[in-house]
């Protein structure tokens with residue numbers, strides 16, 4: 001009896017329903033992956049257009065699965081039906097977990113997280129897909145920081161195996177365990193990391209981007225840098241193309257957070273290509289123009 005009681009106490013909270021806030025590159029991808037792996041998901045945004053794009057992206061990815069005979073048409077329809085696009089907060093009341101994936105801005109994220117926390121169930125888990133912003137800083141205005149942690153997916157969500165689960169100073173073990181289990185259920189390979197700006201991957205990646213920016217400022221041709229990194233060095237893509245995939249707006253905000261967090265290693269540059277692209281509203285693949293042009 002004692003053993004059963006202990007087991008019940010430490011059982012991992014099951015995640016059977018989820019929500020994503022923000023239906024952009026990441027929110028749309030997370031919603032698709034969750035639904036594909038059998039966890040129905042509410043996809044909330046403030047823009048109708050974003051919801052339409054999110055649903056179109058999910059349908060496109062599912063159609064490819066059908067083409068490759070990994071899914072039949074009936075299952076495809078079932079997966080699509082398990083994604084609920086919405087502009088309203090009502091559907092958040094009944095979900096087990098929320099993944100916030102709005103713009104990489106501490107103030108906006110802080111306000112969104114606070115609002116969502118006031119709507120979801122007391123024992124629901126709240127996570128942020130932030131790329132760089134400290135989880136402790138985001139938790140500062142929450143009333144249940146024990147239920148909050150980072151859940152950082154990578155782009156494109158359906159292809160990248162890694163998920164960083166970021167433990168804040170108040171995050172409970174139960175929350176970490178439930179988020180790790182949800183990531184595994186989504187077919188991902190989670191790692192638990194401590195909190196700091198950029199966590200693990202972006203502590204490595206953003207200094208690389210900063211090195212690329214300085215090289216371009218010193219006169220290098222970005223396309224040539226890409227070519228060498230890809231064709232000769234052998235990486236799947238070079239830094240300029242990768243920045244176009246990430247989104248130059250997101251990269252700009254992330255660079256700011258990293259420069260504040262690590263001022264000696266990530267000094268802010270005045271006219272670097274990432275800020276120049278951002279200021280010219282060349283956001284990369286998401287709006288058709290970044291370092292390269294996309295049709």
Ligand code: NAD
Nearest residue numbers: 022023024025026027045046050101102104130131155246
């Ligand atoms: P995005 O610009 O593609 O999408 C952001 C979405 O959030 C938009 O659809 C916007 O309408 C919506 N939004 C803004 N404010 C909102 C609000 N108050 N409520 C609901 N929706 C709102 O951005 P993205 O690339 O998907 O990035 C989202 C988050 O994921 C950021 O924190 C980013 O750092 C992180 N991230 C991005 C990448 C990447 O490669 N792009 C990778 C990992 C993590």
